[in-house]
Amino acid sequence: MSSEHMQIGEVGARTELALRTIRHYEATGLVAPSACSQGGFRLYTREDVARLKAIRRMQPLDFTLEQMRDLLAVTDRLDSDEEMTAYERQSLLRRVREYEEHAVWQVEKLRAQLAEAEEFAQTLRKRLSRDRDRDRDRGRDRNRDRDRDRATTS
Amino acid sequence: MSSEHMQIGEVGARTELALRTIRHYEATGLVAPSACSQGGFRLYTREDVARLKAIRRMQPLDFTLEQMRDLLAVTDRLDSDEEMTAYERQSLLRRVREYEEHAVWQVEKLRAQLAEAEEFAQTLRKRLSRDRDRDRDRGRDRNRDRDRDRATTS
DNA sequence: CGCTACCGTGACGTCGAGGTAAAGTATGTG
DNA sequence: CACATACTTTACCTCGACGTCACGGTAGCG
Numbered sequence: 409m410s411s412e413h414m415q416i417g418e419v420g421a422r423t424e425l426a427l428r429t430i431r432h433y434e435a436t437g438l439v440a441p442s443a444c445s446q447g448g449f450r451l452y453t454r455e456d457v458a459r460l461k462a463i464r465r466m467q468p469l470d471f472t473l474e475q476m477r478d479l480l481a482v483t484d485r486l487d488s489d490e491e492m493t494a495y496e497r498q499s500l501l502r503r504v505r506e507y508e509e510h511a512v513w514q515v516e517k518l519r520a521q522l523a524e525a526e527e528f529a530q531t532l533r534k535r536l537s538r539d540r541d542r543d544r545d546r547g548r549d550r551n552r553d554r555d556r557d558r559a560t561t562s
Numbered sequence: 563m564s565s566e567h568m569q570i571g572e573v574g575a576r577t578e579l580a581l582r583t584i585r586h587y588e589a590t591g592l593v594a595p596s597a598c599s600q601g602g603f604r605l606y607t608r609e610d611v612a613r614l615k616a617i618r619r620m621q622p623l624d625f626t627l628e629q630m631r632d633l634l635a636v637t638d639r640l641d642s643d644e645e646m647t648a649y650e651r652q653s654l655l656r657r658v659r660e661y662e663e664h665a666v667w668q669v670e671k672l673r674a675q676l677a678e679a680e681e682f683a684q685t686l687r688k689r690l691s692r693d694r695d696r697d698r699d700r701g702r703d704r705n706r707d708r709d710r711d712r713a714t715t716s
Numbered sequence: 717c718g719c720t721a722c723c724g725t726g727a728c729g730t731c732g733a734g735g736t737a738a739a740g741t742a743t744g745t746g
Numbered sequence: 747c748a749c750a751t752a753c754t755t756t757a758c759c760t761c762g763a764c765g766t767c768a769c770g771g772t773a774g775c776g
Binding site for chain 2: 752753754755756
């Protein structure tokens with residue numbers, strides 16, 4: 409809980425990522441803790457946390473960890489104020505463009521999935537009301553059961 | 563291509579599932595072919611295909627295969643006209659309700675993911691236009707590069 | 717010093733999906 | 747009938763993204 413660094417538990421709490429996942433991301437080269445205690449504890453800054461949150465936001469886009477690593481590297485490079493050849497800039501921008509395209513069509517896919525999912529949930533709901541009706545028809549003489557049903561449904 | 567049965571290739575084409583996946587589903591108890599040639603080829607009916615399509619629709623809801631197997635079994639049982647105790651009906655309906663709840667909150671999650679994904683795509687788009695502008699500012703003397711950029715962006 | 721909560725590594729498991737290989741089956745043609 | 751070749755079968759392997767388990771080290775407090 410130092411003002412500068414926090415250890416992995418805190419980071420997990422803030423990002424809502426499993427500690428295992430955070431370590432895994434490090435192993436895959438996505439986010440390395442900015443520091444390390446002399447005892448070997450990972451120490452993270454708020455920036456590290458922000459990076460992890462960014463990764464979290466990418467997840468639904470169905471990027472592989474490798475792609476995210478690449479994209480992060482690319483944007484880091486673009487954000488850096490170091491010298492860069494025009495050629496390098498072009499190629500970095502092209503990569504961003506590719507990822508953006510992937511993202512767009514992944515958004516499409518998500519939209520479609522959402523529609524299907526809603527439809528399916530609707531189907532389930534219909535089943536429930538239909539079967540509840542059938543149940544009422546068959547079970548006029550079993551009021552206890554119907555009451556239990558009502559209780560768990562409301 | 564008999565009028566009644568088709569073999570796995572046909573089924574794959576109709577459901578857009580990989581043959582491997584169809585077999586996998588069978589191995590996990592999700593859908594068994596209704597028949598079998600004397601040589602051991604799987605033979606499916608249109609109903610089997612419908613079942614597979616239903617499974618496909620469930621996928622975005624993030625059910626495990628086991629849960630789908632269970633849900634299919636439950637609805638099969640409910641659809642069957644066999645005798646059933648009130649207790650069994652209640653317990654089946656309760657399970658459907660649980661799945662429906664899962665589905666609802668999964669739909670929520672999808673919606674949230676979609677929002678985050680769109681936001682991220684938007685961020686990427688902004689990056690692109692911003693960096694394109696910066697590129698224009700720095701590279702007035704390199705028209706070829708700018709033209710290439712325009713070409714791949716439109 | 718010892719306590720407890722937290723953290724480290726490493727090996728292995730899981731889950732859904734799919735690849736690959738070697739062998740068997742269905743079917744049309746000469 | 748023999749043969750080609752298209753499709754299938756099973757068994758096993760790979761992969762990504764974690765989860766789980768075991769076991770030991772560390773931080774920091776009284």
